[in-house]
Each structure stands twice: as C-alpha cells, then as structure tokens.
Amino acid sequence: MRRLLFAALVAWMPAVPALAQAPVVAAPAGSVEGVRQGDVRVFKGIPYALPPTGAMRWKPPADMPAWQGVRKATAFGPACVQPRGRNAGIYTNPPDKVSEDCLTLNIWAPKEAKKLPVFVWIHGGALAAGYSHEDMYDGARLTERGGVIVVSINYRLGILGYLAHPELSAESAEGISGNYGLLDQIAALRWIERNIAAFGGDPENVTVAGESAGALSVMYLMASPRARGLFDKAIAQSAYMIATPELKQGRHGLPSAEAAGMQMMGALGAANIARLRAMDAETLTENAAAKGYGPWGTIDGKVLPHQLVETWDRGEQAPVPVLAGFNSGEIRSLRVLLPPAPASAAAYEEAIRVRYGDLAEHFLRLYPSSDVAESMLAATRDALYGWTSARLAIGQTAIGQPGYLYLFDHGYPAADDNGLHAFHAAEIPYVFGTAGKTPAYWPKIPDGVVDRRLSEAMIDYWTAFARTGAPAATGRPEWKPYGEAANYMGFAGKPKPGTRLMPGMFALHEAAVCRRRATGDQPWNWNTGVASPVLRQATGCR
Template sequence: MAEQPSVAGHDQSVVAAPAGALQGRIAGDIRSFKGIPFAKPPVGVRRWKPPEKLAPWSGIRDAGEFGNSCVQLEANPSASSIYADDPAPAGEDCLTLNIWGDVAARDAPVFVWIHGGALVSGGSRFGMYDGESLARKGVVYVSINYRLGPLGYLAHPELSAESERGISGNYGLLDQIAALRWIKANIAAFGGDPERVTIAGESAGALSVLYLLASPEARGLFQRAISQSGYLISSPELNRTAHGHPSAEAAGLWLQNKLGAQDIGELRALDAQTLTDEAIAAGYLTWGTIDGTVLPRQTVETFDRGEQARVPLLAGFNSGEIRSLRRLLPPPPDSEQEYTDAIAGSYGDLADAFLELYPASDIDESMLAATRDAMYGWTAEKMVESQAELGEPSYLYLFDHGYPAADTAGLRAFHASEIPYVLGNVDHVTTAWPAIPATPAEREFAATLLEYWAAFAKDGNPNAAGVPEWPAYGDARSMMVFDDGTLVRRGGIGAAFDLQDRLVCRRLLAGDLPWHWNVGIASPENPGPTGRCK
C-alpha cells in the first residue's frame, strides 16, 4: 500500500507531493487541489517549445483556485452556442491540472479528463468537468489544461530547425504527455495508483486520446482509455503535402505571412491573444502533425498496423452528433435527383450502398446521419475493433438519450450531451445547455452511466454490481445503446461501418485525399477498389 505523506500534522487538506507541498480544500469527505502547475509556463522563448519540467517548489502552495485557461478566442457570454462557457481568466501561463479525491483514498484508480473544444477552446475549469462525483465513486479524478490553437499546434521550418529532433507542432499534445508524467510521479501523494491511470476525453479530448494511444511518447503513462465521440481524421504531415493537406510547416509559413511577421522571432513577440484571434480569423486550422516521432504516421494506419498502446478501451458516439454541429454539413441540394446524382458521381461502385443507408427521401436526416457515421460512428467501432484484435477488453456504446428540452430543440443526443451523465454533473451544464430534468428516472439513468465509467477506471471493465451487463465488443460486435435505459445490440453500426471503412482504406491508399467530414454530397470522387482495399 502506498503511504500518503503529510506536512501539517493531521491537516488532511495539505499534501506533500514530490513536486512540492499543496494546500487544498475539503468538502465533506472529498478534497480538491486546483491550479497545480505541471510544467514551466510556455511563455517568451518557451512559446512553441516542448513543455519543460518544473523544479519542486518550497513551502506550501495554495491550491484552492483554478489556474488560467489556455489562450483561445475570447468568450462571448451571450453566445447562442450551447457549448459557450467562460474560460476566463486565460493566459499563456496555463499548464495546470486539478485533482479531486476522497481524503481516505489509497491506491485508488486515476481518471484523467482531457477537455474538448476542437483543439482551439475549452478548459479544465468548466463546471461540467467537475471531479467530485467520480471521486465519490472511489476514483482520483484529474482534469488538465493544454495549449490550444496556433500556440499549441503550430509547425514551422524554423521551429523544426530549433528542435533537437528536427520536428515541430504538437505542443498541446506534448503538454498532455507532460501532465501524465507529472501524474505518474506525484499522484500517489493524493491517494492515486500511478499504475491504474485512465485517459478520457470527448470530441477534441477524444481526438487527444487517439493521439496518445498512437504516440510512442505516451507509452506506459496510462493503462486504459475512454474515447467519447472521437474522430480518426487525416492529419497534415510535417514537411510534405499528403492526403489533401499542405504540409504542417507550409501552413506555419502561410500563417507567418498572414500575420505580417518576418520570422519566428517576430511571431514569438506577438501578443498571445492577438496572435490567436488573428490566426483563427485568417482560417488557420488546428490539427495534430504527423511528424514521424510524436505521431509516427496517420492515426488510422497506426490502428490498422496494431501499433497503438495495448490497453482496454471504451469508446462510443451519440446518435445526434451533427444536430448541434450543422456547420460541418455542406448546403443541401435542391432536389432528391440532385442528391442522388451527386452521390452516384462521387461514390461510384459504393453509391448504391450509400443510398441504401442514406436515401434521398429525407435529405436532411441522411446528411446528418452520413456525417455522424463517417466521423464518429466509424471511429468508435474502428478503435474498439482494433483493440479487440490486440486481445484487449473493448467496449462500444451508442448514446441515444433524449429528454424534453433537447428533443424540443431538435437536439436529441447531441454532440457532448453524454458528458454530464458520465461525469455525474447533470447540475453543472452551461447556461445555454438544454435543461436536464431533475426527475427520479433521469437521475437513475445518470447514476447508471457514472457507475459504468467509474467501474471501467477501476479495472478496465465497465460492469459493476447493480447495473445491466455490458458485453465486450467481441465476435458479436456487441454495442451498448443508452436511450432511456440500456439495450445491448449486436453487429456494431453494421453496414455504415463497412462502407466508411472501405472508403477510408481507398482514400488512405490513394494518398491525396483527406477523410473527415467530406462525405455524402461533399465527397471527392471515390478512388475505387485497389490493392488491399475492396
């Protein structure tokens, strides 16, 4: 059993970790520590550098307040988006994490939450990511910040030249890895087991989980993974054009020109907020970079080759993903015939299969479903299938839960709507979030999902006493469906998975086509079957 050091007699709000002593806050049996730095501030010359280890501090550091969120577009409190939340205060000095756990925790499983936000927004301070509910389930919960937007993911030839490894970009991902290293070294002081770490995230947080599974840099830093609405999209490569993306370094030079800077030194001298706002306004897209080192190859290739981390996985998606992300859809065609003709022209030998799944008789619903299945459904099953092939326990889910406010708004099971349930925070959603009813049935449903997530963090298996059995994916391609309760479905997402898997295989092999939300009437021409791709 790990011993928990103390530096203040019987004061359970104080913990002496290898990084330094911390004064937290206690509410009942749960104590929290917020705003803990896990790396040196990435400011000045450390902008666009890998995170640097922070020396242990002396004395007792107060850990009662969240640290800065990382720099992002300034929040508009009146924004109509259901996701709008206030990240303030924000700044470049933002590499902090937060911990919740029972005061009596010893060798407890650790759950690390990576926030979403398209790699350009969000933060660990949001109420929906509070860790108290999971802590009450015997889990030590950690939420982390990481650099966002151009500050977190810019690649540039000068930055590659500065690097001992000849690479650049992926600084936000390296921040996540640095946080995991800090957790491995320090979490025992908070009652956590450094050999039972689960990484989890939704949307861009789930994309980060995919990257961490694929990155050799993160090996051994976690023992299980949860991906909620992840997306195995193509990513730019460091210094060559591939898969429909300019090289990441070329994108960095393009941004330098857009911002009127002469070199990386001038870019480093720009105000962080101004740089972020102007970069995003100019159309800079934030991606991970395939650099051959941190991310060795396209993530789907890593999974196809079985080179990802060998850990148990829980992954899934929501039935209404695109209902709150309609910006991912192209303008609809004017007629059923135009829709059918577009699909026939782009999908070729796969057109009939596509139209059977996504018919012209209801173009709007078909467009919503096609993009959902291509991005999120296929990704979830692809990941689970790949882990199962490695012999790892793997669990697939579909979240199809609706309630009056969401259903009335046409947002049944929208993107991210599972988060308040699985983290036990149905009372901590954003202001514009469709109100979750405080009914006994709704609370029971939320308690069931929280139980599954907590159980998976404990031993890599979501099954626990008092909840319906969730079978592993296995040969039956079993999937748990969460609607108003639970239902096991066999066969995964079926033909939708098979269609997208064939299409991605062909695009990957062709070498000059991306795979993301360019599906349906926005699809480029299908390369056709060739080689190993049917």
C-alpha cells in the same frame, strides 16, 4: 459568583464545531494545500510544467522544479489562451481568465484515498478552446460515487499549441515542430505518474479519457511512443480519426504542417518566429483563428509516427482496454459540418452515385433519399464518429485487448424540442453527474428519476472500467466486449445491450477511407456524402 455565572453561561452555549482543516498533501513536486468539497479534497491549479512564455513559446514543456513550503491549490488556474467566443450557442462557456501560464491540473480525491484508480480528463474544444475546470467537468460526483481520483488538465491550444514551422523544426534537436499541446498532455501524465500516489492514487492504474478533441487527444496518446506506459486504459467519447497534416510533406490533400505554418506567418505579417514570439498571446491567437488557422496534431515521425489509421492498421496503438462511443445526434448541434443540401431527392441520389460509384447503393441503403436532411446528418455523424468508435473497438480486439462500444441515444424535452436529440457532448453531464452545472445555453436536463438513474449507471460503468478495464457494474446489464458478436451498449433512458450496431455503417466508411488513402490526394473528415470527392476504386479496397 462571577466564575459560577461564567461556567453556567459556557455550559449553556451551543457547541461551535471547529473549522475543517484545509487538506495538505506532501507530494514529490512539493506540498499543496487544497479545499474541501463535502467529503472530497480538491486541489486546484497545480502547475505540472513551467509557463511556456517568451522564448519558451513553441517549445516542449519543461519540468516544474519542486517548490519549497506549502503551495496554495485553492483556486483554479487560468485557461490556456483561446479566442473569445462572439456568438452565443450551447457550447458557449468562456473562461474568466486566460494566460500562457496555464499548464496546470486539478485533482479530486476522497479524504481517505489509498491506491485508487486515476481518471484523467482531457477537455474538448477542437484543440482551440475549452479548459479543465468547466463546471460540467467537476470531478466530485465521480469521486464520491465511483471511488476514483479525478484529474483534469489544461494544455496549449490553437496556434500556441500546434504551430509547425521550419524555423521551429530547426530549433529542435530532433528536427520537428508542432504537437506542443500533445506534449503538454504527456508532461501532465508524467507528473501524475510521479505524484499521484501522494494524493491516494495508483500510478499503475491510470485511465485517460476525453470527449471530441479530448478523445482525439486520447487517440494521439495511444499512437504516440512518448506516452507509452503512462496510462493503462483509454476512454474516447465522440472521437474522430481524420486525416492529419504531415510535417514536411503534403499528403492526402493537405499541405504539410510546416507549409501551413509558413502561410499563417505570412498572413499574420510576421517575418520570422522571433516576431511571432514578440506578439501578445491573445492578439496572436485571435488573429490566427480569424485567418483560418486550424490546430491539429502533426505526423512528425517521432511524437506521432504515422497517420492514426495507419497506426491502428499496424496494431501499434497502445495495448490497453478501450471504451469508445458516440451520440446519435452528434451533428444536430454541429450543422456547420454539413454541406448545403441538394435541391431534391433526385439531385441527392445523383450526387451520391457520382461520388461513390459502386459503393453508392450501399450508401443509399444506409442514408436514403426519402429523408435527405436526416440522411445527411447521419452520414456525417457516422463518417466522423460512428466509424471511428467502431474502428477503436475493432482495433483493440485485433491486438487482444478488450474494446467496449456504446451509443448514447438519450433525449429529454429541452433538447428534443429544439431538434437536439442526443447532441454532441450531451453525454458528458451524465458521465460526470453534473446535470445542474451545464453551460448557460445548454438544454436544461430535468431533475427526474430517469435522468438521475441514467447518470448513476454511466458513472458506475465508467468508473468500473477505470478500476478494472471492464465496465462491469453491480446491478447493471452486462456490457460485453465488442468481440466477434460486435457487442455494444445503448444508453437511451437506461442501459440496453445489443449487437451489430448500425449494420453496414462501418464497412461503408472503412471502404471509403481506404480508397481515399490509396489515392493519396484526398483527406477524410467531414467531407462525406454529397461533399465527398469522387472515390476511385483501389487495389485492396472493397
């Protein structure tokens, strides 16, 4: 009787599904256990290089030896050391934990992945902040809808990632220093090349992508011989091709990278590199930032052979398809880059005429005195992001590779009502499909049909580009390469193709940069418009 009752009870009880087994991948680097996020396998915090701590601080990344057993990859690793933000703003999103032991990457892959394209994301943050696992960079939606494997990476930041100094150069067999954060990115790409097939990715179909400093990093990778062959396509969202310090020599109005490092060492009260290595990483980073340390790549003749503009002029950048673009409201959230406005329209015009000389009329046609505030926003945007994006598309076209240009001009009430229409980085949650995962002070994106469809379209274009090198998405308007017609795609509510974006913009800023380069004592960055140095005519510059 008891057996009958037990059997009846078992038959009546609802079936309890078995717990989903944690995904485990056996990669050349070692076996890893991840987690499931719906139908996506996620592997978090996988180390791709040894921790750059102690004596390894300010040295190129060293390969991580293969580990034994199954390594847990179920929690994101700490962010690389960075200053703790004090003033709340739309980009405020501090990491829970920072450490020098931060050279890790994260992988999102479909459960049945096989030889899928690989989308490698490099976070922004002025090479001083940010981290790979910000919620907005969650790769699940890109993976699910786009059929790609997403990898996001950490890399050394600030003074720990970019310091150059004569002592460090003397330690190097090549006589160079700086660029440690860039070398980290290259090490991550090498790890991906060796291991991504185990996760279902195709190591012969890798796209590097990034926004802002991440897009600057994409250009560094395109310019670096050390990264050649490690990626097959590149996406640069809001890149800026600015003047970069050179290792030994002060040029273009910038001190040498080594001289800047020596000055910073003195400001920090350290007698030598050994003393700097002995300092607590967070204290060192905070103090260096407070004393004005700005992390940049270093033109060292090896990792970065030339100024980026020169590399592109020579046609020596990576011969890969490129997708590049910028946002119409870039500077609306970056007003720190703006100089003080002149007292009047007449003062504005006079300042432009003094600085731009024979180019002044061209400048004032594009950025008129009828609305000085808007003209200053547009001029700084174009000198940094618009000119760079067009230069990338034009440069690839010149070497026989497709270049695809876009303008993100989409607004929504929470942003527009606060004067932030299409602000810097506003496109990121649309590209990742993470509108509900933006930082706390980010203008809230509406959960409506227009915004969802725009995000779906951008995911379709971006992942199609990652698959084939052409953003050709089924059911979407045709996005043609830049070519002779100067094609581009506009994103404002929905995709809309066009030609000849902002006529005259590229020519003006190209001429201004040409003149600055020719004089050899003027940098090119956000010092444009009324903040520009006086531009002198130069042979070969229009």
